[in-house]
Amino acid sequence: MVTAHEQKRTERADLRDALVAAADRLMRERGARGLTTREIAREAGCSDGALYVHFQDKAHLLAAVCERWIPDLAAAVGSLIERVGVATVQENLEAIAAVALRTYGEMVSSTFAIGGDPELLTYHQAALKAAERGPRRGIESIAAYLAAEQRLGRVRTDADAVMAANLVLGSCWQRAAMRYYFGEDILPIDDATYASGLAAAVTRGLEPGGRA
Amino acid sequence: MVTAHEQKRTERADLRDALVAAADRLMRERGARGLTTREIAREAGCSDGALYVHFQDKAHLLAAVCERWIPDLAAAVGSLIERVGVATVQENLEAIAAVALRTYGEMVSSTFAIGGDPELLTYHQAALKAAERGPRRGIESIAAYLAAEQRLGRVRTDADAVMAANLVLGSCWQRAAMRYYFGEDILPIDDATYASGLAAAVTRGLEPGGRA
Amino acid sequence: MVTAHEQKRTERADLRDALVAAADRLMRERGARGLTTREIAREAGCSDGALYVHFQDKAHLLAAVCERWIPDLAAAVGSLIERVGVATVQENLEAIAAVALRTYGEMVSSTFAIGGDPELLTYHQAALKAAERGPRRGIESIAAYLAAEQRLGRVRTDADAVMAANLVLGSCWQRAAMRYYFGEDILPIDDATYASGLAAAVTRGLEPGGRA
Amino acid sequence: MVTAHEQKRTERADLRDALVAAADRLMRERGARGLTTREIAREAGCSDGALYVHFQDKAHLLAAVCERWIPDLAAAVGSLIERVGVATVQENLEAIAAVALRTYGEMVSSTFAIGGDPELLTYHQAALKAAERGPRRGIESIAAYLAAEQRLGRVRTDADAVMAANLVLGSCWQRAAMRYYFGEDILPIDDATYASGLAAAVTRGLEPGGRA
DNA sequence: GATGAATGAGACTTCATTCAT
DNA sequence: AATGAATGAAGTCTCATTCAT
Numbered sequence: 083m084v085t086a087h088e089q090k091r092t093e094r095a096d097l098r099d100a101l102v103a104a105a106d107r108l109m110r111e112r113g114a115r116g117l118t119t120r121e122i123a124r125e126a127g128c129s130d131g132a133l134y135v136h137f138q139d140k141a142h143l144l145a146a147v148c149e150r151w152i153p154d155l156a157a158a159v160g161s162l163i164e165r166v167g168v169a170t171v172q173e174n175l176e177a178i179a180a181v182a183l184r185t186y187g188e189m190v191s192s193t194f195a196i197g198g199d200p201e202l203l204t205y206h207q208a209a210l211k212a213a214e215r216g217p218r219r220g221i222e223s224i225a226a227y228l229a230a231e232q233r234l235g236r237v238r239t240d241a242d243a244v245m246a247a248n249l250v251l252g253s254c255w256q257r258a259a260m261r262y263y264f265g266e267d268i269l270p271i272d273d274a275t276y277a278s279g280l281a282a283a284v285t286r287g288l289e290p291g292g293r294a
Numbered sequence: 295m296v297t298a299h300e301q302k303r304t305e306r307a308d309l310r311d312a313l314v315a316a317a318d319r320l321m322r323e324r325g326a327r328g329l330t331t332r333e334i335a336r337e338a339g340c341s342d343g344a345l346y347v348h349f350q351d352k353a354h355l356l357a358a359v360c361e362r363w364i365p366d367l368a369a370a371v372g373s374l375i376e377r378v379g380v381a382t383v384q385e386n387l388e389a390i391a392a393v394a395l396r397t398y399g400e401m402v403s404s405t406f407a408i409g410g411d412p413e414l415l416t417y418h419q420a421a422l423k424a425a426e427r428g429p430r431r432g433i434e435s436i437a438a439y440l441a442a443e444q445r446l447g448r449v450r451t452d453a454d455a456v457m458a459a460n461l462v463l464g465s466c467w468q469r470a471a472m473r474y475y476f477g478e479d480i481l482p483i484d485d486a487t488y489a490s491g492l493a494a495a496v497t498r499g500l501e502p503g504g505r506a
Numbered sequence: 507m508v509t510a511h512e513q514k515r516t517e518r519a520d521l522r523d524a525l526v527a528a529a530d531r532l533m534r535e536r537g538a539r540g541l542t543t544r545e546i547a548r549e550a551g552c553s554d555g556a557l558y559v560h561f562q563d564k565a566h567l568l569a570a571v572c573e574r575w576i577p578d579l580a581a582a583v584g585s586l587i588e589r590v591g592v593a594t595v596q597e598n599l600e601a602i603a604a605v606a607l608r609t610y611g612e613m614v615s616s617t618f619a620i621g622g623d624p625e626l627l628t629y630h631q632a633a634l635k636a637a638e639r640g641p642r643r644g645i646e647s648i649a650a651y652l653a654a655e656q657r658l659g660r661v662r663t664d665a666d667a668v669m670a671a672n673l674v675l676g677s678c679w680q681r682a683a684m685r686y687y688f689g690e691d692i693l694p695i696d697d698a699t700y701a702s703g704l705a706a707a708v709t710r711g712l713e714p715g716g717r718a
Numbered sequence: 719m720v721t722a723h724e725q726k727r728t729e730r731a732d733l734r735d736a737l738v739a740a741a742d743r744l745m746r747e748r749g750a751r752g753l754t755t756r757e758i759a760r761e762a763g764c765s766d767g768a769l770y771v772h773f774q775d776k777a778h779l780l781a782a783v784c785e786r787w788i789p790d791l792a793a794a795v796g797s798l799i800e801r802v803g804v805a806t807v808q809e810n811l812e813a814i815a816a817v818a819l820r821t822y823g824e825m826v827s828s829t830f831a832i833g834g835d836p837e838l839l840t841y842h843q844a845a846l847k848a849a850e851r852g853p854r855r856g857i858e859s860i861a862a863y864l865a866a867e868q869r870l871g872r873v874r875t876d877a878d879a880v881m882a883a884n885l886v887l888g889s890c891w892q893r894a895a896m897r898y899y900f901g902e903d904i905l906p907i908d909d910a911t912y913a914s915g916l917a918a919a920v921t922r923g924l925e926p927g928g929r930a
Numbered sequence: 931g932a933t934g935a936a937t938g939a940g941a942c943t944t945c946a947t948t949c950a951t
Numbered sequence: 952a953a954t955g956a957a958t959g960a961a962g963t964c965t966c967a968t969t970c971a972t
Contacts, residue, residue, distance in 0.1 A: 097931085097932085112412055113410055113411060113412040113415075114327070114410060115326075115327060115410060115411040115412065115413070115414075116411075116413075118965085118966060118967080119966075119967060119968080120966070120967090128932075128933085129932060129933045129934055130933080130934060130935090130966095130967090130968085131932070131933055131934065131968085131969075131970085132931080132932055132933070133967095133968095134967095134968070134969080135931060135932070136931095139967075139968080140966095140967065140968090171500060193475065194406060194409035194410045194415075195410050196410070196475075197406035197409070197410060197471075197474065197475050198325055198326060198327060198406045198407050198408070198409060198410015198411060199325060199327040199328075199410060200324055200325040200327065200328075201327070201328075202327075203325075203475070207475075207476060207477045210476065218480050221480060221481075228500070235502060236502070237500045237501075237502060238498070238499075238500060238501060238502040239502070240498070241495070241498065241499075241500050242491050242494060242495050244481065245481075245491045245492060245494070245495040246495050246500055248465060248480070248481060248492075249461050249465055249492070249495055249496065251468075252464055252465040252467075252468035252469070253460060253461055253464040253465065253468075255464075255468050255471075255472075256463075256464035256465075256467050256468045256471075257464070259409075259467075259468075259471065260467075262409065263405065263408075263409050263415070263419075264419060264422065265419045268430050268433060268460070269433075269456065269457075269460060279454050279457045280457060280460075280461070282454060282457070283453070283454050283457040283458050283461055283496075283499075284461065284495075284496075284499065284500060285499055285500045285501055286450070286452070286453065286499045286500075286501055287450075287453075287495075287496065287497055287498045287499020287500070287501070288383060288440070288449045288450060288453050288458055288496060288497045288498075288499070289449075289450060289497055289498060289499070290447060290448070290449065290450040290451070309956080309957085330940085330941065330942085331941080331942060331943085332940090332941085332942090340957075340958085341957065341958045341959055342942090342943085342958085342959065342960095343943085343944080343945080343957070343958060343959065343960095344956075344957055344958075345943095346942095346943070346944080347955085347956055347957065348956090351942080351943075352941095352942070352943090521935080521936085536836055537834055537835060537836040537839075538751075538834060539750075539751060539834060539835040539836065539837070539838075540835075540836075540837075542961085542962065542963085543962080543963060543964080544961095544962080544963090552936075552937085553936065553937045553938055554937085554938065554939090554963090554964085555936070555937060555938065555939095555964080555965080555966085556935075556936055556937075557963095557964090558963095558964065558965080559934085559935055559936065559937095560935090563963080563964075564962095564963070564964090595924060617899065618830060618833035618834045619834050620834070620899075621830035621833070621834060621895075621898065621899050622749055622750060622751060622830045622831050622832070622833060622834015622835060623749060623751040623834055624748055624749040624751065625751070625752075627749075627899070631899075631900060631901045634900065642904050645904060645905075652924070659926060660926070661924045661925075661926065662922070662923075662924060662925060662926040663926070664922070665919070665922065665923075665924050666915050666918065666919050668905065669905075669915045669916060669918070669919040670919050670924055672889060672904070672905060672916075673885050673889055673916070673919055673920065675892075676888055676889040676892035676893070677884060677885055677888040677889065677892075679888075679892050679895075679896075680887075680888035680889075680891050680892045680895075681888070683833075683891075683892075683895065684891075686833065687829065687832075687833050687839070687843075688843060688846065689839075689843045692854050692857060692884070693857075693880065693881075693884060703878050703881045704881060704884075704885070706878060706881070707877070707878050707881040707882050707885055707920075707923075708885065708919075708920075708923065708924060709923055709924045709925055710874070710876070710877065710923045710924075710925060711874075711877075711919075711920065711921055711922045711923020711924070711925070712807060712864070712873045712874060712877050712882055712920060712921045712922075712923070713873075713874060713921055713922055713923070714871060714872070714873065714874040714875070733952085733953085754944085754945060754946080755945075755946060755947080756945070756946090764953075764954085765953060765954045765955055766945095766946090766947085766954080766955060766956095767947085767948080767949085767953070767954055767955065768952080768953055768954075769946095769947095770946095770947070770948080771952060771953070772952095775946075775947080776945095776946065776947090
């Protein structure tokens with residue numbers, strides 16, 4: 083038999099997670115500035131003091147929030163590598179861009195929230211380093227894919243695979259960031275069209291005399 | 295002859311500017327979070343109350359800081375348009391990328407400081423809108439340049455000038471942002487090499503069979 | 507056994523009351539103007555912030571002070587009604603006047619403190635209305651007493667009981683108010699003599715040909 | 719010829735009066751609490767500093783405001799003394815009450831504003847003492863009138879003229895004060911009816927067996 | 931483990947007053 | 952005489968953190 087008290091106990095057992103989730107939610111909604119421990123506690127449905135049972139201080143809670151979406155970062159592009167030789171390179175880059183736009187769109191407000199708070203940023207950088215994560219992984223995955231295509235002859239041999247990968251993810255990240263920052267898109271087209279145009283531009287380049 | 299008093303007067307006459315400059319300096323150094331009116335006043339060399347002679351409140355001062363570098367934004371790329379037909383397209387894009395990297399590098403911490411504070415961000419967006427500035431101008435300038443080159447036959451006719459411009463500036467902005475955000479470069483090469491590689495990638499594209 | 511700690515706890519449990527009492531005390535002594543939250547906190551023996559655990563802001567604390575002495579107002583005269591038919595009417599009015607002078611004397615500085623602060627006054631008026639208190643109750647009590655005496659034939663039938671009650675309380679309130687306001691009495695006699703003279707004047711009237 | 723500059727000069731010559739008038743106006747409207755020198759200066763149409771050309775400090779300006787309506791106080795009842803033997807005593811008291819209600823109604827908010835600020839109150843009390851004004855004069859005037867009527871046989875010989883005068887003015891002042899304080903009248907009748915009822919009550923008294 | 935009243939440093943802001951012009 | 956930018960002390964209120972229960 084589970085009494086009300088036990089049930090409450092059971093629920094509270096993952097209060098740590100509830101706090102991280104609550105902080106994450108609030109940070110996405112309103113940014114880190116002005117986010118109070120009391121608000122987080124209310125959102126998590128616990129008392130002010132409970133936070134300090136699970137975290138040394140507020141900064142450690144926020145650091146835990148940061149670490150939370152590190153996995154999303156790499157997973158977003160990691161799964162798209164098995165496409166070597168499949169469809170066209172341009173189509174594959176377009177698919178990657180579409181995924182990147184979606185993923186970055188979810189992360190961007192937190193990114194600003196962290197980047198805007200030097201103390202938080204330091205925590206976050208340390209956490210990323212410890213986890214050996216970061217954006218390099220995403221670029222490396224795409225570059226590896228392009229290198230493989232290069233070996234198949236589907237990408238010109240003198241192409242800079244890393245820079246091309248950088249162009250794709252960089253543009254997507256910038257679009258997400260600018261959408262947040264300016265409150266509107268710099269290029270007022272939908273994300274699918276953007277992904278398609280981006281892939282085409284990266285693939286074709288500017289030089290005349292290409293296959294067109 | 296300028297007496298000490300007159301000099302002081304002169305300085306104080308633009309206390310408003312001194313406050314904006316002080317806030318800007320501190321914001322670059324430490325972010326907007328935890329930036330106090332007292333600190334700004336000390337940095338500007340005035341009393342706590344003086345701030346409120348020139349600004350309604352702290353937020354209005356920070357908004358003034360934001361507006362401060364709006365002109366830099368457009369000027370950075372605007373001056374590079376007279377290069378149509380000169381040197382090579384790739385060299386011109388490389389030059390643009392170099393300037394953009396430098397400019398964005400100076401703005402990036404403020405960008406995060408603003409983006410991390412929803413209230414500030416709202417002010418800034420309104421200011422940008424009122425000033426009819428924003429990143430679109432930069433992209434449009436470059437796109438206009440590329441279109442001109444297209445007419446000269448130096449850029450393939452089916453190229454998407456706007457997207458190419460977006461690729462160049464987007465990658466530069468992302469590099470500056472990520473450098474700030476992760477504390478290190480994603481691509482560990484110097485900015486000149488980056489600008490050069492970026493221009494080459496955008497120019498050449500990935501398709502095999504190009505002129506190489 | 508009560509340890510020092512337990513005692514402290516007990517005290518702090520009614521910190522709310524302590525704050526109201528402290529504010530009341532200080533308001534009587536020095537008026538509401540220049541009354542600081544810090545001073546109130548010190549007087550109540552707690553920290554600055556504790557005030558905001560119990561009250562939304564300073565105004566809500568002061569409103570609580572106002573509500574505190576609402577009960578005193580009515581109680582002062584309410585208990586004197588069972589005198590119908592006892593002693594003389596004049597003696598009973600004299601007793602009422604004596605009580606009123608004492609009670610009003612205690613309230614008067616707070617009355618000015620509240621009346622002098624439009625914001626506070628609004629709070630107070632709302633509180634009085636919600637409590638259905640106010641001076642009318644006092645006057646009605648006395649008027650009811652006089653009406654009863656009228657039915658006993660101890661007060662002339664054409665007398666305006668309400669106005670007579672108003673004269674008694676009004677004069678007492680005015681004496682208390684003016685004593686506070688001018689720093690000295692308008693009629694330089696002691697309160698007992700005043701109460702007696704007041705009762706006599708109200709009872710006898712000015713018309714010649716009365717029983718004298 | 720009067721240049722614009724001279725004209726301005728001329729206007730500013732009675733800036734002192736303008737300041738007093740402005741402070742008076744604002745004090746009536748909003749009370750003394752929260753009344754700033756800047757606001758007064760704006761209302762008077764001058765700079766912040768100009769106030770200190772004419773007054774030692776803010777308190778001296780407010781004291782000047784207080785002294786402003788001292789003359790009104792005495793004049794209100796002083797002119798009613800020549801009525802001895804004219805009309806009926808009750809009618810004359812009624813007329814006095816009507817005037818007192820009107821005058822007190824104009825003064826009451828300032829009275830609370832001053833009484834609510836201990837510092838201001840001290841100034842005001844000193845000013846009243848220096849001017850040998852105050853409410854005693856009003857009461858004495860009425861008492862003198864009643865004593866004269868007493869000698870004419872129109873007022874009973876054992877009446878307490880001073881107390882009767884006190885009853886009249888006290889009730890009127892209390893009515894004005896309570897109207898301000900509670901935001902509504904204790905006796906919900908119009909002022910003319912109140913004055914009439916008051917005069918009747920004071921004249922007739924409560925004792926049965928009067929002339930009725 | 932959880933609570934939440936209490937803490938107190940420090941934030942933003944106001945405002946009477948000064949002083950060079 | 953008048954100005955108004957500047958001052959800085961003092962006010963109200965916030966909020967991360969503690970601790971007895």
